Amino acid sequence: MPLAIEVRGLIHKYGDVTAVNGIDLDVAEGECFGLLGPNGAGKTTTVEILEGLLEPTAGLVRVLGQAWNGNANALRQRLGIALQETTLADRLTVREIVVLFRSFHERGVAPDAVLATVGLVDKKDEWVMKLSGGQKQRLAIACALVGDPDLLFLDEPTTGLDPQARRDLWEVVGNVVRRGKTCVLTTHYMEEAERLCNRVAIVDKGKIIALGTPSELIGRLGGSQVLEFGSTPEMTATTLEGLPGVREARQVLDRWRLTVDAAHEAVPALLERLGQNGAQLTALSTHQASLDDVFVLLTGRTLRGDA
Amino acid sequence: MSPTPPRIWKPLWELVLARLREFFREPTAIFWTYGFPTVLALALGIAFSGGTDPKAIPIAVLDGPRQAARVETLRQDPGLSVVSLREDEARRRFEGAKIVLAVSGDDEARYLFDPTHPEADATRRRVDDLLQRAAGRQDAIATRSDLVQAPGSRYIDFLVPGLIGMNIMSSSMWGIGYALVEARKRKLLKRLAATPMKRSHFLGSFLIARMVFLATEVAAILAFAVPVFDVRFQGSILAAALLCVAGAVAFAGLGLLASSRTTSTETVSGLMNLIMLPMFVLSGVFFSASHFPDWMQAFIRPLPLTMLNDGLRAVINEGAGVGDVALPIVALAGGALVTLAVGLRWFKWT
Numbered sequence: 001m002p003l004a005i006e007v008r009g010l011i012h013k014y015g016d017v018t019a020v021n022g023i024d025l026d027v028a029e030g031e032c033f034g035l036l037g038p039n040g041a042g043k044t045t046t047v048e049i050l051e052g053l054l055e056p057t058a059g060l061v062r063v064l065g066q067a068w069n070g071n072a073n074a075l076r077q078r079l080g081i082a083l084q085e086t087t088l089a090d091r092l093t094v095r096e097i098v099v100l101f102r103s104f105h106e107r108g109v110a111p112d113a114v115l116a117t118v119g120l121v122d123k124k125d126e127w128v129m130k131l132s133g134g135q136k137q138r139l140a141i142a143c144a145l146v147g148d149p150d151l152l153f154l155d156e157p158t159t160g161l162d163p164q165a166r167r168d169l170w171e172v173v174g175n176v177v178r179r180g181k182t183c184v185l186t187t188h189y190m191e192e193a194e195r196l197c198n199r200v201a202i203v204d205k206g207k208i209i210a211l212g213t214p215s216e217l218i219g220r221l222g223g224s225q226v227l228e229f230g231s232t233p234e235m236t237a238t239t240l241e242g243l244p245g246v247r248e249a250r251q252v253l254d255r256w257r258l259t260v261d262a263a264h265e266a267v268p269a270l271l272e273r274l275g276q277n278g279a280q281l282t283a284l285s286t287h288q289a290s291l292d293d294v295f296v297l298l299t300g301r302t303l304r305g306d307a
Numbered sequence: 308m309s310p311t312p313p314r315i316w317k318p319l320w321e322l323v324l325a326r327l328r329e330f331f332r333e334p335t336a337i338f339w340t341y342g343f344p345t346v347l348a349l350a351l352g353i354a355f356s357g358g359t360d361p362k363a364i365p366i367a368v369l370d371g372p373r374q375a376a377r378v379e380t381l382r383q384d385p386g387l388s389v390v391s392l393r394e395d396e397a398r399r400r401f402e403g404a405k406i407v408l409a410v411s412g413d414d415e416a417r418y419l420f421d422p423t424h425p426e427a428d429a430t431r432r433r434v435d436d437l438l439q440r441a442a443g444r445q446d447a448i449a450t451r452s453d454l455v456q457a458p459g460s461r462y463i464d465f466l467v468p469g470l471i472g473m474n475i476m477s478s479s480m481w482g483i484g485y486a487l488v489e490a491r492k493r494k495l496l497k498r499l500a501a502t503p504m505k506r507s508h509f510l511g512s513f514l515i516a517r518m519v520f521l522a523t524e525v526a527a528i529l530a531f532a533v534p535v536f537d538v539r540f541q542g543s544i545l546a547a548a549l550l551c552v553a554g555a556v557a558f559a560g561l562g563l564l565a566s567s568r569t570t571s572t573e574t575v576s577g578l579m580n581l582i583m584l585p586m587f588v589l590s591g592v593f594f595s596a597s598h599f600p601d602w603m604q605a606f607i608r609p610l611p612l613t614m615l616n617d618g619l620r621a622v623i624n625e626g627a628g629v630g631d632v633a634l635p636i637v638a639l640a641g642g643a644l645v646t647l648a649v650g651l652r653w654f655k656w657t
Contacts, residue, residue: 103320104504
């Protein structure tokens with residue numbers, strides 16, 4: 001499979017701050033690749049280097065088989081980009097903006113067809129300032145698609161949206177991705193990456209700390225379910241040792257997260273152990289293991305940055 | 308022929324259209340560009356028009372045997388407003404210039420006035436003249452007055468070119484400087500830089516749109532001032548057009564310079580006010596720059612707004628042609644080239 005993106009040893013520094021600290025990356029054509037990580041992990045910097053908006057401090061970058069240097073115009077013709085939270089223009093209509101972006105590209109899709117793809121046909125004569133957050137993001141995606149790009153970049157497409165708008169947008173992006181458009185997506189929502197991406201790189205502090213398909217990464221937890229609990233007094237690694245069916249135990253703030261094979265077997269064992277230690281349960285929840293848990297496993301922190 | 312322009316001009320055309328649409332859909336921008344200078348011209352034109360009926364000059368006649376007779380004599384002049392007062396009252400009324408002159412009611416006519424009041428001396432002579440004639444003085448020769456109000460010499464004639472110049476300055480600077488920083492702030496510049504759009508098209512669209520706004524702005528002020536205040540356009544239209552274009556591009560260049568690296572609209576507003584405020588005061592918008600002392604003139608003359616205002620006055624009021632204002636045209640155009648070149652070199656898209 002030919003490579004849409006090839007990155008070796010990428011480093012980017014803003015003054016003394018190293019935002020990207022040695023990233024290697026291959027994205028194949030037709031793939032939807034996710035860069036997943038908390039705010040400030042270096043995702044946006046990485047993507048802006050790939051988009052030709054930033055010069056890397058060091059490292060090799062090839063996009064669609066070409067280096068940016070000397071090929072910028074040809075490459076820009078072939079890329080579609082939706083930046084994080086861009087407000088394009090308040091007093092232009094949706095259609096006027098898409099027509100404007102269409103005019104920049106030599107080839108492309110009819111503006112009305114793109115508006116149909118993102119579900120904005122009935123808003124096409126509305127001023128941008130009257131759109132909701134979700135509709136503005138759809139417009140940003142329409143502008144990215146109207147040049148019929150060979151490679152699509154979506155930087156945090158659903159950040160700041162309410163859950164319903166987020167799900168609607170996933171459907172729009174999912175439709176585009178399923179048609180085989182190569183796509184690089186950054187997000188700090190695990191669910192977004194699990195739903196949309198074939199492959200995910202988990203980025204933290206400027207480095208890739210895990211790479212694989214969502215199911216591979218979740219498989220690394222060794223269990224399929226996660227049991228989260230709090231107690232007084234708090235349990236320790238020693239007092240929890242040897243619990244049956246527990247693959248992995250990690251403390252995040254005042255809670256323990258246990259990766260288990262089967263919650264229905266682990267819960268009674270846990271309760272018994274709490275009783276033996278004279279501890280009272282203050283909180284208990286279980287959920288299907290997700291990329292969130294992978295991040296916690298790898299970093300000891302949650303993606304929302306509350307640790 | 309196809310109704311759409313050739314492909315290579317299409318992006319530029321679409322960008323210009325976007326500029327025009329955004330502007331004409333913004334009511335406050337329309338007011339500040341077209342409404343404000345017109346309102347200003349109307350208010351100042353009325354306030355300073357002088358008119359055919361100047362206000363009567365307040366004077367007093369003091370207590371004394373001839374008080375009543377002198378009041379009667381002076382009241383025949385409609386240009387005077389006469390009251391009878393005691394001297395101590397009259398002296399108080401000089402404060403705040405509630406009266407300009409007082410004359411005694413004695414046999415001898417004694418005048419009280421503040422010599423620093425601009426109308427005092429003329430009023431003294433006027434009153435003296437009336438009293439002397441009433442007492443029987445004969446004029447040695449016959450005199451007659453013809454009142455002249457020449458177009459081009461009134462305050463409104465001075466004001467209108469200044470308003471045009473001021474409007475060109477503020478709309479060019481705000482229209483370029485503020486708009487670019489706003490676009491950078493909302494990451495529109497970054498988004499556009501990521502497209503294959505030619506960067507020259509983007510900045511070119513601002514200049515082209517500016518020329519469209521310029522023509523309509525100047526037309527709006529003239530369309531108001533010519534019929535309402537009978538302002539006469541005496542000189543070469545080409546000369547005025549060249550001045551306006553050179554001035555607008557020069558101020559657009561300053562706006563570009565101010566915005567080339569600024570990321571906050573507050574900062575760029577402050578920067579542009581810093582550039583514009585001295586010119587509002589010094590460059591002869593509301594009163595002539597020649598009122599400032601000679602040592603300041605070396606600084607005031609080369610200011611772009613001074614050159615633009617003086618050039619426009621020469622053309623509109625004094626009938627100058629292109630040759631007469633070639634120097635300011637070339638100087639403004641040269642300034643435009645320099646500021647645009649430096650601004651583009653410094654310009655940051657991301």
